[in-house]
Amino acid sequence: MGKENSKLCALFVMCLMVIFVVPFSHGLTNGQDVYAINSLYIALGSPPLPGWVSTGGDPCAQGWQGVQCVGSNISTIVINGANLGGQLGDQLMNFSSIETIDLSNNQIGGSIPNNLPTTIKTFFLSANQFTGSIPDSLSTLTLLSAIDLSSNNLSGQLPHSLQSLSALTTLNIENNLFLGPVPEKMLSIPNFKRDGNPLNTTAASSPSPLTSPPSSSEGPTAPATPGKSANGPSSQDGSQSKRSRKSRKTILIVAFVAIGVIVCIVGVLLVAMLLIRCCEKQSKLESTTMRPETGGYKGTKEKPKGNNSLIEHTAEANKVPVSQEVVQKPMKESQIDTVRTENVSQKPSEQLEMDMARVGVIAPTPPAEKVTVNAIVPAELPRDLSLPTSFTVGSLQQYTNSFASENLIGVGMLGSVYRAELPDGQLLAVKKLDSSVPRDDESFLNLVSSISKLQHANVVKLVGYCVEHKQQLLVYEYCGGGTLNDILHSGDELNQKLTWNARIRLALGAARALEYLHEVCQPPVVHRNFKSANLLLDNELLAVRASDCGLAPLISSGSVRQLSGNILSSLGYGAPEFIQSGAYTLKSDVYSYGVVMLELLTGRKSHDSSRPRGEQHLARWATNHLHDIASLSRMVDPSLNGRYPEKSLSQFADIISTCIQSEPEFRPPMSDIVQNLLRMMPREPISGRSNRNSSSN
Incomplete structure (x- = not known):
């Protein structure tokens, strides 16, 4: 009885410690970074980003969409093409260690903040709606190496202060409204792009400190005294004093929180010590009161009180080890979820007689007593699931170097993909699903089982999975040739390898993937995220495989569904019926194809905000040009240099025209598209103009 009370007391103490200590220790992310990202989320207008909240939260532990951390500090925020609005706000400077901010291809407006985090290295805000001028305060960001402000509505003159950034190697200000001359030293930046601005062609020499104009963002200034400009030490001292006040406030808040946590822990420990002492005293008192009963039992050998009582004691004494033996006996796999019955009389008779002899009597064997044991086992996997290889989180951390940034392949709406190298040199791709997508382990395992059944030459194969420590990961085969989106739009020599016949072959491989999902799989599988960035190539650029197949149940859930709709519509892949009503069918996949x-x-992007307004949305622009041979010839990728048969070009355009019909019922099934492309595949070198150039295929 005393031992049971001690256990209850210990359990009570542990519960108290959990109640008081856990609320203060669960947060992983730096509190200053949490405040900064909450402020950014509010300034952006609280968009439907998975995981993001306006107050509190734990971005690093909860895996907020587009957020990467190093330790407990936010290091990267990358959210492209998510239709974000609002402004950046004035709290970005509160990020303690952030190095990369990439919010390109959104609808963010306002001006560029004056106060940016001094740790920033990469700052991309292209294709948004920013106005105003570039703030002079960027000159204080000594670690800044890459800036992309292209395709906005920025104006004014280029600040001379940017010349002082020695680490700056990339500056893109194309397609804005900048005026005036280009500072002389700015021309020496290795990757400086300035087209699409009404700038003077002559370079401007750097002005002297006495005549430098005041920044447009600083408002009215007092008359400058000799030797001091309006942007001189006085304004810098003011900003430094503001920063020092904020840092003092932050330090005070952290100090108060730390003191509060320490006081709570000390209080819990004191209460625990008092409770343990009380429990010990109570157990001693109970053991003292029970001594006469135990002594009487030990003395039964000399003064037995009767056979019946002795038999009862013996039976009770023998029951305990038998029942323990039954409970602790290892179960076979086939017995895990069954109820077993053991018999006390299964114990050898010799051992039973020895136990009776210890109490000084020889008694008959007590009647058999059945003991029913309900096996308590953890939740097991459904028996009918066929699952691929199971990996542990530890092994995947080892293969990806703890999910290091250099192994990051890409970031999508469902999570991040990392390159993994096994000890034998085999490469794999690990998709780390965003923890903010609501799903339990059972539904995840059902999803894994479904995906593992997708076996086709043009579908990326799932080779394993991991579900452990509240993390869910998918392990795929690795395709080393990059994505079709990278090859088409990277602008390097890889695009030159995509001859006309190679493009037909890649279109055929992508069509076969959708044909398999739509018409071979039963029930049919909707892709829901079909785009060139999800078409992976081999090293020779000969074969294409569709990725993210079977993940539609994750995309169609909650906030991810809304985000996917925004992304598909902003990137130009969303079918009209999906954009208008949210309805997505197999025919919506055909439109995306x-x-x-x-x-x-x-060779154009599906949506390119740098082009004239009428040409930004590729499908809408192309619809009126596909049936006119003259317009069609002008649409062809310039990198082909006219090396294609006109008949084949016309057939290719006819297939596209049927796929992007506004009414879904007029779009063909994928099997028809596959047959049409097969007829276009050359069986011998093409004669005429294309013979000399397509023979390399």
């Missing part, structure tokens, strides 16, 4: 074919035909 038609947009990918347009990318292969034109």
Whole structure:
């Protein structure tokens, strides 16, 4: 009885410690970074980003969409093409260690903040709606190496202060409204892009400190005294004093929180010590009161009180080890979820007689007593699931170097993908699903089982999975040739390898992937995220495989569904019925496939905000040009240099036209598209103009 009370007391103490200590210790992310990202989220207008909240939260532990951390500090925020609005706000400087901010291809407006984190290295805000001028305060960001402010509405003159950034190697200000001359030293930046601005062609020499104009963002200034400009030490001292006040406030808040945590822990420990002492005293008192009963039992050998009582004691004494033996006996796998019955009389009779002899009597064997044991086991996997290889989190951390940034392949709406190298040199791709997507382990395992059944030459194969420590990861085969999006739009020599016949072959491989999902799989599988960035190539650029197949149940859930709708519509892949009503069918996949074919035909992006307004949305722009041979020839990717048969080009355009019909019922099934492309595949070198150039395929 005393031991049971001690256990209850210990359990009570542990509960108290959990109640008081856990609320103060669960947060992983630096509190200053949490405040900064909450402020950014509010300034952006609280968009539907998975995981993001306006107050509190734990971005590093909860895996907020587009957020990467190093330890407990936020190091990277990358959210492209998510249709974000609002402004950046004035709290970015509160990020303690952030190095990369990339919010390109959104609808963010306002001006660029004056106060940015001094740790920033990469700052990308291209294709947004920013106005005003570039703030002079950027000159204080000594670690800044890359800035992309292209395709905005920025104006004014280029600040001379940017010349002082020695680490700056990339500066892109294309397609803005900048005026005036280009500072002389700015021309020496290795990757400086300035087209699309009404700038003077002559370089401007750096002005002297006495005549430097005041920054437009600083408002009215007092008359400058000799030897001091309006942007001189006085304004810098003011900003430094403000920063020092904020840092003092932050230090005070952290100190108060730390003191509060220490006081709570000390209080809990004191209460625990008092409770343990009380429990010990109570157990001693109970053991003292029970001594006469135990002594009487030990003395039964000399003064037995009767056979019946002795038999009862013996039976009770023998029951305990038998029942323990039954409970602790290892169970076979086939017995885990069954109820077993053991018999006390299974104990050898010799051992039973020895136990009776210890109490000084020889008694008959007590009647058999059945002991029912309910096996308590952890939740097991459904028996009918066929699952691929199971990995541990530890092994995947080892293969990806703890999910290091250099192994990051890409970031999507469902999470991040990392390159993993096994000890034998085999490469794999690990998709770390965003923890903010709500799903339990059972539904995740059902999803893994479904994906593992997708076996096709043009579908990326799932080789394993991991579900451990509240993390869910998918392990795929690795495709080393990059994505079709990278090859088409990178602007390097890789694009030159995509001859006309190679493009037909890649279109055929992508069509076969959708044909398999739509018409072979039962029930049919909707892709829901079909785009050139999800088409992976081999090293020779000969074969294409569709990725993210079977993940539609994750995309169609909650906030991810809304985000996917925003991304698909902003990137130009969303079918009209999906954008208007949110309805997504197999025919919506066909529309997205038609947009990918347009990318292969034109070499253009599905949505390009740097182009004139009428040409930004590829499918809408191309619809009126696909049936006119003269317009069609002007649409073809310039990198082909006219090396294609006109008949084949016309057939390719006809397929695209049927795929991007506004009414879904007029779009063909994928099997028809596959047959049409097969007829276009050359069986012998093409004669005429294309013979000399397509023979390399």
